[in-house]
Amino acid sequence: MPPTERYQPAPVWPSLGELFADPVEPAEFPRHVLRYRNQAAATEVGLDGLDDGEWRSHFGELRPLPRNLERPLALRYHGHQFRSYNPWIGDGRGFLHAQMLDGRGRLMDLGTKGSGTTPFSRGGDGRLTLKGAVREVLATEMLESLGVLTSRTLSVFETGESLVRHDEPSPTRAGVLVRLSWGHVRFGSFQRHAWERSTTRLGTLLEFAVDNYVPEARDGGEDLAAAFLHAVARRSARLVAQWTLAGFVHGVLNTDNMNITGESFDYGPWRFLPTYDPDFVAAYFDHGSLYAFGRQPDAMHWNLCRLADALLPLSSEAALGEALRVYEPTLHACSQEQLLWRLNLSSRGAEADQQLLAASYAFMETSAVPYERFFFDWYGGEASAVRALEGPEAARYGGKACATFRAVLSGYVPADPTRLEHPYFQGQPCSMDLDAMEATWAPIASEDDWSALDAKLAHVRQLGEALGSRGARAGQPA
Numbered sequence: 001m002p003p004t005e006r007y008q009p010a011p012v013w014p015s016l017g018e019l020f021a022d023p024v025e026p027a028e029f030p031r032h033v034l035r036y037r038n039q040a041a042a043t044e045v046g047l048d049g050l051d052d053g054e055w056r057s058h059f060g061e062l063r064p065l066p067r068n069l070e071r072p073l074a075l076r077y078h079g080h081q082f083r084s085y086n087p088w089i090g091d092g093r094g095f096l097h098a099q100m101l102d103g104r105g106r107l108m109d110l111g112t113k114g115s116g117t118t119p120f121s122r123g124g125d126g127r128l129t130l131k132g133a134v135r136e137v138l139a140t141e142m143l144e145s146l147g148v149l150t151s152r153t154l155s156v157f158e159t160g161e162s163l164v165r166h167d168e169p170s171p172t173r174a175g176v177l178v179r180l181s182w183g184h185v186r187f188g189s190f191q192r193h194a195w196e197r198s199t200t201r202l203g204t205l206l207e208f209a210v211d212n213y214v215p216e217a218r219d220g221g222e223d224l225a226a227a228f229l230h231a232v233a234r235r236s237a238r239l240v241a242q243w244t245l246a247g248f249v250h251g252v253l254n255t256d257n258m259n260i261t262g263e264s265f266d267y268g269p270w271r272f273l274p275t276y277d278p279d280f281v282a283a284y285f286d287h288g289s290l291y292a293f294g295r296q297p298d299a300m301h302w303n304l305c306r307l308a309d310a311l312l313p314l315s316s317e318a319a320l321g322e323a324l325r326v327y328e329p330t331l332h333a334c335s336q337e338q339l340l341w342r343l344n345l346s347s348r349g350a351e352a353d354q355q356l357l358a359a360s361y362a363f364m365e366t367s368a369v370p371y372e373r374f375f376f377d378w379y380g381g382e383a384s385a386v387r388a389l390e391g392p393e394a395a396r397y398g399g400k401a402c403a404t405f406r407a408v409l410s411g412y413v414p415a416d417p418t419r420l421e422h423p424y425f426q427g428q429p430c431s432m433d434l435d436a437m438e439a440t441w442a443p444i445a446s447e448d449d450w451s452a453l454d455a456k457l458a459h460v461r462q463l464g465e466a467l468g469s470r471g472a473r474a475g476q477p478a
Helices: 039-044 052-059 130-145 187-195 199-212 215-219 224-246 293-314 317-324 327-343 350-367 371-377 381-389 399-409 417-421 434-447 451-467
Strands: 021-023 033-037 073-075 079-081 084-086 096-101 107-113 152-163 172-181
Touching: 033 052, 033 130, 039 152, 052 152, 073 096, 079 187, 107 130, 130 152, 130 172, 130 434, 130 451, 187 199, 187 293, 199 215, 199 224, 199 293, 215 224, 224 293, 224 317, 224 327, 293 317, 293 327, 327 350, 350 371, 350 399, 371 381, 381 399, 381 417, 434 451
Parallel strands: none
Antiparallel strands: 021 073, 033 152, 079 084, 096 107, 107 172, 152 172
16 A cells, blocks of 8 residues: 555666666664654655654665665766766665655655665765764755755664764764655766766666656757756756855765756765855865865866766767856856845846845955854845844944945845744844754763754754745756
């Protein structure tokens, strides 16, 4: 029996053939303690009716869902990692668990993290620390509230295992995570088959990707590969704009972590900015600051160029180069759009909106005002000046940079004045910087007390309700 009548299994990946993924077996864990269940995400794909035992069976023990993939699949891909090509990677501690349609008939994937070893584990244990799972919950919940198209954490079980890691106090607790996303076709998925010089498999993967994830490419002319790259470049530019205005630093923008859906996923050493800083780095091992906050737009463009390289056997250099030209103007337009959304302001035209964007960044960098505090204080523009000038950061709202910012801001009006009255704006801004994240984890680590996480998630969701981002995933990524 299906979990609910809305559950529509759609296991399409096997249609690609055996050279795109490897069947694997999930790990067996000594315990299955449910720590997080995303009922809203489950509702979208008809899994909200699972009882506790069924949820444990499918997302703790990782047993197949009805009429879905008979065995999990570790997907094959390659990737540039810190710009060095690595042909020895693939799903090493996760796999594709199931595929299904959401309520609008769009394909969705369930993928795992910490579910055991695969042929691509490269000597690793295939496990995930519980802290890593909690960090992914926090990242995905916060990004969703800040209007970023992101995978969502569906489930986390603690597994009763102890792990040794060099970047956490060890031994540390383990967990297994299941995520819901638009898909798991990476830039590196194409790179693998290009590296293996299989034009046939490249073409098969392209057709599959367009049919299931990038349908607008069918309307882009006879050169399907160029139309596909054009669409992916647009989606990727929008994602970078969303990251930037969220103050988010992904940390590891390797080509195997880039999704053709334009969706953020694969959260490792992520960070949110405490204050605006283009040089801020998330990953302790990013010694050259390659993926610093201010370099993320260039990193994404570089990755798109590598996707273009992989698609070259199916197109021409001229056509693919032309397709990539959409990236910069889309990034600029989406950055303006995202700033206006974050501040709840109506557009005054591209030239004025760009001036506001530049003035906002200049002021944030000069004043070192906390990143989320800036958007909290000036939500609605000058209509919120009293809150800003009487709040705890009032001393920062002076000087030439602030005067310039306010002069530009004065020409704007709220897009939705009713949002200014939301209870969220009567409290404190929701931050997810390192201190806030660690404060959420600390009582779990020391006392197995999950109340701080519950409270944090409630605050994050209140932020999303105030901004209107919760439930705003109706549109296909574009």
